Amino acid sequence: MYPIGMNDTSTASASCIFCKIVAGEIPAHKVYEDDTYLAFLDIRPLSPGHTLIIPKAHYRWVWDVEDIGSYFEVVRKIAKALQKISGTDEVHMKVIGEEIEHAHVWVFPAPDKAHGKKDDFAANVVALRSALANEQVINIRC
Numbered sequence: 001m002y003p004i005g006m007n008d009t010s011t012a013s014a015s016c017i018f019c020k021i022v023a024g025e026i027p028a029h030k031v032y033e034d035d036t037y038l039a040f041l042d043i044r045p046l047s048p049g050h051t052l053i054i055p056k057a058h059y060r061w062v063w064d065v066e067d068i069g070s071y072f073e074v075v076r077k078i079a080k081a082l083q084k085i086s087g088t089d090e091v092h093m094k095v096i097g098e099e100i101e102h103a104h105v106w107v108f109p110a111p112d113k114a115h116g117k118k119d120d121f122a123a124n125v126v127a128l129r130s131a132l133a134n135e136q137v138i139n140i141r142c
Helices: 010-014 017-022 068-086 121-133
Strands: 030-033 037-041 051-055 091-094 105-109
Touching: 017 037, 017 051, 030 068, 030 121, 037 068, 037 121, 051 068, 068 091, 068 105, 068 121
Parallel strands: none
Antiparallel strands: 030 037, 037 051, 051 105, 091 105
């Protein structure tokens, strides 16, 4: 079954490749998953660790996601993990939505500055998962 966002129909979701990844019908190199969001490596990476972050519910556009703040908190987690593993603080983000009609954000280290092999999916998954597992949350109160 495909979760549906408030602006989409079951037809759009049933034919959506990202919804099929969420449903487990198509494999993906998953680096992060919670009840609402999923992050996985892009199959045509621009640099090592190039990750797509999607809501599990089908929304056509990123700006249609109901809780966009929590969405971008996940994007931030992935970007910070990429900084740890790529050897550069320069991490790029793109919101395009042309190829796949499901809200998604690209996050990837600067291609000319990142260490590692962009096509080594197994190593990049392990590195990202490890960086995310070791993430420390620091709350600062004034």
